[in-house]
Amino acid sequence: MLRPAAPALALILALAAPAAAQDLRGHGGPVRALAVGEDGLVYSGSFDTRAILWDGATAARITRHHTGAVTAILPLPEGRFATGGQDGVVAIWGDGLVTLHSEELHPMPVAALAAWEGGLASGGWDGRIALWSGAEPPRFIDAHEGQITGLVAFEGGLASTGADLSLRLWDASGAPGARIGLAAPVSSLATDGRAFFLASPDGTLRRIAPDGSGPEAALSDRPLLSVAAAEGLLAAGDMTGTLRIIAPETLEVLAEIETGQGPLWTLAITPEAILSGGNDGLIRRWSHAGAPLGTGPAAPETTLVSPRGAEVFRACAVCHTLTPDDGARAGPTLHGIFGRRIATAPGYDYSPALREMDIVWTPETVSELFEFGPEAYTPGSRMPEQRIPSAEDRAELMKFLQTATR
Template identity: 35%
Template sequence: MTRAGLAALALLSAATAQAGDFFTLKGHGGPVMAIAVAADTGRIATASFDNAVGVWSDGGVPMWLDGHRAAVNALTFAGPDRVVSAGDDFGVRLWDLAAGTSRELTRHAGKVAALALSPDGRFVASASWDGSIGLTDLATGESRRLKGHEAGVNAVVFTPDGDLYSASADGTLRLWDVEAGAERRLVLRHGFGINRLVLNAADGWLAYGAVDGVTRVLDLAADAPLADFTLDRRPILAMAYSQRADRLAIGDGEGYIMVIDTDVWRIARDFRATERGPIWALAFSPDGGNIHAAGLDPVVYSWPLDTLDAHGQMAAETPAYLRDPADMSNGERQFARKCSICHTLTPGSARRAGPTLHGLFGRPAGTVTDYSYSATLRGSDIVWSETTINALFDEGPDHYIPGSKMPMQRITEQTDRTDLIDYLRRATAPTGD
């Protein structure tokens, strides 16, 4: 199916969805890892494990932005017609939505976990697991690095005057002088990695969420804790703030969305949004009336805050990789663990991170028409067979097909590889036998 055909299938489930309505956004082929909202237009951008960015407008079809070579973890609007995205391919890309083009701004030496736009719109900051923070000029493309963290950087947020807060897996929260390219001070040292930050400079507070479940708010003037909403749920994976609604939302690894009234510092809502699995991403609508959220399934859910628990949980089917291993043969279990999140077994790739495996045996690599391959696979002479599939998982994709999009993984036991191949031979056969 063509890209246009796929886009036509990926409609908003509520064609005229407005803030205050419950609606969903469907079309991605993998879990949605980040959500951004344009304050002026309400357009929603979504970043997914399927290597793509979707840009959604009310009553329309998504614009698909394909250019990353691995999962997309972070994105931000950089004006009405520009989006910046970054992910597991170490790259930061700038998209011109009007022209439908993109260019790579900079590359890190590790995955990029978060992005932030400077108040003047000039710079984008990129938090990377290589331990550095990238500062890239959107106009010139000039990029430099802030270094000082001792582990991966998970979150960044600009202050109104252009300084930058950063949080890291090393458990520290730091403040940087962007102009000088130097650390101003170590704000705090938490015992566990810090995953997310939200800043309200006008009211003088900074909230952070950590691996150990700590959800804490700092009074910046007093340099002391202002409020603590830590519950026995971990890790904290998502945070979002609406100044118009005076609401702070927190998503955790157990599938809860906690909404805090920041005017009086109390919990206004505490909603179990998923039956199983985490909340990966949160964002408010521009008026603060809706909270957009994403978990394990490839769908964004948007709940009105006033009726948050009246529309039910995320209604995801159990993904193959989360099924009980006791209910599967060893070959199917290997597929579920290693392959199912990226590949379908049915005709059509469904915007997954990898092509469909339907009709796999005897197929030349790089030839599924509805999937965008790397140049490495498009130019490959590999034909998929018992021998080549065995070699792929024996050596690992990074050695067997260097430069492809396939993640680094091996199946070390020959019996497991044999069982997987036997399962794939049956499950991918066009006739089903």
């Protein structure tokens, strides 16, 4: 039964406000990177450009350095850690969040970071691995044709996967070792120190020993996005938010959890828990058997009218609020967007490309943004590529925004 339309403020709070009870909450956009240090501390990076060091469930230290999403994070000795970004920059952080070193190592996004010989290795979309101590100039390896999709430390050296359908091994000096051909692309790479685990967009998980042998399992009809491995434990996450706990030797699925987080971009394993980073900006905690260890997201609001436009907006609410306060999310508030020139909302750090554009946001221009996609309509922005193919859905979204953003 339809209820009378609620006041605009109530509708805003129902659709855009963050849930009150969650596990690790601190990011304002999809969580793209997770890592656990030897001291058990959790590190995370997000599309909101922030890196967070967690003390339990508290965001103890937060930093912003990259001009795009934080796509990789790596704990280092002596309380340091490294971040890699969509901007191709790798930064090394000291205690107290002092930036010890920062350098653009890749002309394209950083795909992964791994420990290497007293320093770190970064793999980029440019197909190169950079070996960097943070002090001496970096050395580069032309590792793959096309982008690197995974990079892990293994037996004193490195292992990498790339768009050229290969798994490659490198010794401690960066010299090439074995090259193993792959049957499918790789979206995420992990190792337990004995074998490699490759998650693929075709929904298949593969276990590959250094000699190239090993089983595979078709886990899903949706793309696998993430995989994490530890001794005796394996976890994989897919596009729909399903987390699977898996036996590493046989790839038998031991537990299957519907996290409700949307795409699971990243996973990590601690001695006590499995951590899942999702499209909702949350980091949820699960026991090794699959039981939830946190409170999880609150139940969705059901008491207000939810027209089609409001439903379409739910995907936008991950990064944007509708109130004057941007809520520290990845994107600027949409409050008062219509009639406003692009890249002029106060308090938000826009990319230089957007500041140079001459667009005024109207229902027509916002609709065109979602018709053609940000890469074509606002090139150089940090907005992830997304389109709304349905003209009816775009029209309903504009109707909703015209009311909710006033």
